[in-house]
Amino acid sequence: MGTLRQQIIALISEQPMDIVALSQALGIREKETIAHLPHIAKSIAGRGGRLKVHPAHCDACGYAFKDRRRLSPPSRCPKCKLARVLGPWYEIEH
Numbered sequence: 419m420g421t422l423r424q425q426i427i428a429l430i431s432e433q434p435m436d437i438v439a440l441s442q443a444l445g446i447r448e449k450e451t452i453a454h455l456p457h458i459a460k461s462i463a464g465r466g467g468r469l470k471v472h473p474a475h476c477d478a479c480g481y482a483f484k485d486r487r488r489l490s491p492p493s494r495c496p497k498c499k500l501a502r503v504l505g506p507w508y509e510i511e512h
């Protein structure tokens with residue numbers, strides 16, 4: 419598990435990535451990638467860094483999920499109710 423988290427940290431230290439891209443890069447399910455995020459946020463914070471979340475937005479109506487506190491991606495848009503949400507994108511800030 420540690421190795422997988424280190425891989426995620428290495429990937430998003432270089433560029434912001436969303437859950438779909440991360441899961442594909444690691445060859446694991448999206449649910450599994452999401453489960454690692456809180457642990458990654460904690461370990462990065464312990465090293466003086468930050469897991470930055472670039473807000474998700476709706477591809478259909480443009481709604482931006484700016485105030486979302488949860489790390490997991492929203493499944494559908496609260497405004498137009500469609501499941502066409504892009505992002506969020508995760509990045510490590512050192």
Ligand SMILES: [Zn+2]
Pocket residue numbers: 476477478479480481495496497498499500
């Ligand atoms: Zn929408």
